[in-house]
Amino acid sequence: MKSFAYYPGCTMKTTGKAFEQSAFAIAKVLDIQMREIERWNCCGTVFSLTIDDTMHHMATIRNLVRVEAMGESEVLTLCSMCYNTLKRANEFISSDPVRLSELNDFMYKEDLKYSGHVQVRHLLEVLRDDVGWDALKAKVTNPLEGVKVASYYGCALVRPEGAGVDSLEDPTVMEDLVSSLGAEPVQWQSRLECCGSYHTIGHKELVFERTERIVSEALKAGADVIILSCPLCEFNVGSRQPEVAEHVYGFKQIPVLYFTQLMGLALGIDPKELGMDDEAILKLIREKVEV
Amino acid sequence: MIELGTHTKSRRDILDKVERISEVDVFSCYQCGRCSGDCPSINLMDILPNQAIRLLQLGEVELVLASKTIWICASCFTCTSRCPKGIDIARVLEALRQVCLRKNIDELDLNNIPEEERERYPTIAWVSALRKLSG
Numbered sequence: 001m002k003s004f005a006y007y008p009g010c011t012m013k014t015t016g017k018a019f020e021q022s023a024f025a026i027a028k029v030l031d032i033q034m035r036e037i038e039r040w041n042c043c044g045t046v047f048s049l050t051i052d053d054t055m056h057h058m059a060t061i062r063n064l065v066r067v068e069a070m071g072e073s074e075v076l077t078l079c080s081m082c083y084n085t086l087k088r089a090n091e092f093i094s095s096d097p098v099r100l101s102e103l104n105d106f107m108y109k110e111d112l113k114y115s116g117h118v119q120v121r122h123l124l125e126v127l128r129d130d131v132g133w134d135a136l137k138a139k140v141t142n143p144l145e146g147v148k149v150a151s152y153y154g155c156a157l158v159r160p161e162g163a164g165v166d167s168l169e170d171p172t173v174m175e176d177l178v179s180s181l182g183a184e185p186v187q188w189q190s191r192l193e194c195c196g197s198y199h200t201i202g203h204k205e206l207v208f209e210r211t212e213r214i215v216s217e218a219l220k221a222g223a224d225v226i227i228l229s230c231p232l233c234e235f236n237v238g239s240r241q242p243e244v245a246e247h248v249y250g251f252k253q254i255p256v257l258y259f260t261q262l263m264g265l266a267l268g269i270d271p272k273e274l275g276m277d278d279e280a281i282l283k284l285i286r287e288k289v290e291v
Numbered sequence: 292m293i294e295l296g297t298h299t300k301s302r303r304d305i306l307d308k309v310e311r312i313s314e315v316d317v318f319s320c321y322q323c324g325r326c327s328g329d330c331p332s333i334n335l336m337d338i339l340p341n342q343a344i345r346l347l348q349l350g351e352v353e354l355v356l357a358s359k360t361i362w363i364c365a366s367c368f369t370c371t372s373r374c375p376k377g378i379d380i381a382r383v384l385e386a387l388r389q390v391c392l393r394k395n396i397d398e399l400d401l402n403n404i405p406e407e408e409r410e411r412y413p414t415i416a417w418v419s420a421l422r423k424l425s426g
């Protein structure tokens with residue numbers, strides 16, 4: 001069994017519950033142990049881009065101190081934005097002894113000093129590099145034959161260079177995952193496009209436009225479902241669809257799932273344990289596969 | 292008509308600061324326009340990302356600081372990933388936001404968000420919006 005410190009991030013406990021629930025369900029089947037960090041705090045969700053802003057990395061790095069306090073050396077994340085923020089802050093702080101000691105000075109109340117040696121991993125990486133596609137295939141009891149899946153990466157999983165789980169412009173990890181589940185990955189245009197992110201609060205018209213484009217491209221490519229790995233993308237590309245339909249004449253909707261939910265269906269896990277109470281999605285998948 | 296291209300001391304100071312905290316030399320941009328061509332947000336911008344860089348080169352710092360563009364950019368890093376000159380445009384725009392935010396000039400006013408909408412937004416949207424758009 002492979003063991004990780006698990007960093008949930010703020011949204012896994014609220015609107016992203018289904019992501020966490022389905023991740024734990026598939027981790028159990030795949031013999032991955034996820035131990036939630038005690039007293040974790042929000043990572044800040046966005047990596048501060050200015051170089052003189054060390055304070056803004058403190059909340060992020062504090063979580064890594066706690067990973068070390070658990071005796072773990074790798075921390076697993078589900079959310080793309082947490083992954084991006086933790087990974088980049090870790091790299092930024094740990095690569096410079098001056099910054100690292102400055103930050104440790106700020107965190108003088110922690111029991112430990114941060115060594116700079118924690119590795120930040122995303123579940124998709126672990127599936128590819130630690131579990132392996134063949135081992136995953138061997139666990140599939142309900143191959144999702146005939147289900148056409150559009151993998152949506154968005155920004156934080158791949159950009160910028162060096163911060164992603166895969167190649168910057170031509171990632172394949174999600175498509176490889178889809179194939180391993182017996183489903184069919186579709187080739188489509190908008191998989192690396194931004195969903196509008198936090199502008200969902202102040203400029204939802206921007207998000208509507210983006211969602212309209214992303215969803216239409218997926219449908220045009222023949223997809224039955226979009227999978228993704230970020231609770232903010234899910235809100236924008238998934239939950240916002242009915243509103244987009246009100247604004248854009250002729251807009252057609254498409255089910256959106258976390259990749260862990262799609263995996264769970266292929267691994268024969270009860271949809272209720274995957275946080276899937278959406279009958280429409282299940283009906284669509286049931287039409288193709290007996291779940 | 293706006294007269295372009297005067298590098299006063301105060302403009303130079305702001306530009307120096309932007310270059311220092313973003314670690315980008317804006318003068319290495321050769322105006323190919325690739326960043327703007329690939330930016331998904333230009334519909335809501337008043338100046339294009341490459342124009343923002345050009346205006347900085349010309350010393351028109353105030354114009355850029357007053358633009359919608361710096362706030363509409365969501366740091367998606369598409370431009371950064373594709374600039375043939377290796378310019379991290381997303382960092383320049385963040386530095387410009389920081390110049391405003393560090394003076395306590397916030398972009399997001401929570402009072403403008405209708406009450407009934409506030410409850411449904413995910414935590415991650417709140418945290419990122421507040422970190423990017425308020426000081």
Ligand code: SF4
Nearest residue numbers: 320322323324326374
């Ligand atoms: S892509 Fe780079 S070089 Fe081209 S206009 Fe934009 S910043 Fe300048």
Ligand code: SF4
Nearest residue numbers: 330364365367368370
């Ligand atoms: S980082 Fe900003 S300017 Fe660059 S492509 Fe994305 S939204 Fe446009």
